[in-house]
Amino acid sequence: EVYNSKKELRAGQAFKLLCADYSVKGDETQVAVTYGRLPRDVRPGQVILIQDGTVMLEVTEAAADHVLTRVMNDCRLGEKKNVNVPGVKIDIPVVDEREVFDIEKWAVPAGADYIALSFVQCAEDVRECRRHCGGLPIQIISKIESVEGMRNFEEILAESEGIMVARGDLGMEIPMEKIFMAQKMMLQKARAAGKIAVTATEMLGSMEDKPFPSRAEACDVANAVLDGSSMVMLSGEVANGHFPVETVRTMRRIVEEAEACME
Template identity: 70%
Template structure:
């Protein structure tokens, strides 16, 4: 994996400022921490309205009207429709079910904002024979990536969306899948495939993100699909926000804005080295920044993710732009009723950093406890905001 310092030279000076950020925060921002004995007592109830909003990614376990109504009760403020998962018909169904949820919660009618997340120049894996199935991979086994997306995968192979991958990778390079939980090493290539060796035991799901650290993917950020999704879905449904994936320059924002409704705010997702390198110009053109820690964490050393997060949020605050913190906020709640202690601290610290939005992804889209997850995030946010002197 490449060193962060030489790769992200454009953002290096801003990142260096974060070395003293913890001290700066405590000097510049007043906290209302409780006494030790008060921490033991009942949870604090904030006397002010919640400032940090919750974005919920809607998927199979959360798109029913009854669940959406429960999410409204739990504190959801924004519904995220991810164009990487589902066509226009499926995304429209989510909004139709939101309208049904309003019938169950008439006092909330019209209160939930809509965010459309673009596919962008991403690489994703394909499907397996059984929908939404997960395949178990073993360390040391061979595994083939195929550029024919019509092929259904199994334990030995899976299709990918990027036809030029065999040209762009070399033997010995690592390929990271599913937010880095699946690590492959390239052993060879052919005209329409990449042969790899699995480096760790893992379970691989469908439609998962694929990253090759240090390799610039030769795909446009605003392509025909993004334009179609904006013009034929986001605009007719009056989307409040568009999260533009894998932004690499300020021009990407300009190109996107040409196709958007005038009221729609563009949130630039910083997910790779190019996004960090050109952060200043991206921030200048965008309405906000999303700290997309999943893909970004596969492009830069994982021990520096916290630094990138704090730098970007700090710069957003200075520029008066929106800041969104995303990825693995409460990921353990996909299959558990409660988060880890570290996740609870992560959510609170993202609030203290100054995030305007926190985003839930798979926890709500595919998790077993979507409503409880949203409620837990709301409770942590309220406790964190209670410590801030707004």
């Protein structure tokens, strides 16, 4: 994730990713990222995608504790956004120290019903998460957001109570035109196995700034229901948006209409 407040970036400008000191407050020239090994995993010419691909950076230099880049497009960078390097396997455990703390010190004592586990690569990732659940019947929803996760989808599905089609990061790993087929495949297999199937990311994204969605977004939500989703999920629309209540009401109306068509 990137930590900073929303900033305007211009195509062609230099931009630095700090990989050692996470306390640095970001600005229009630099931000801190939480993955300290990023300089070792990238090389000049590679593209780094931030904020579901809306911010594109080309690596110009990788130093010991930072990465220098060139901004490829005019954009606005918000806080706590995801970072993706297409084609590069990031060397970080799915269940790291932060996840262990969150599970053992918060989810378990709170009696959480579900844990949504990010960037699941294989069935062992799910088992590792379950080992920290204190024997409680917490249901694990595995987020599929990488090529490796898709490659091992069947074994992940078998080990999980459900899956989430996390289209943001997945859409940076596979070609945009193939996302719809990946979604349909995962939803179909999850429903056939009797597992929870969640569709997420940018479902009503325009409602972060507007009190109504685009027609394409309304169709996207409805089609996700018709494809077999058990749930559809909102994220930035309600976490950062100006119309969170209206967004939830809008999604509910679309879902109810789609479900009525299935009866």
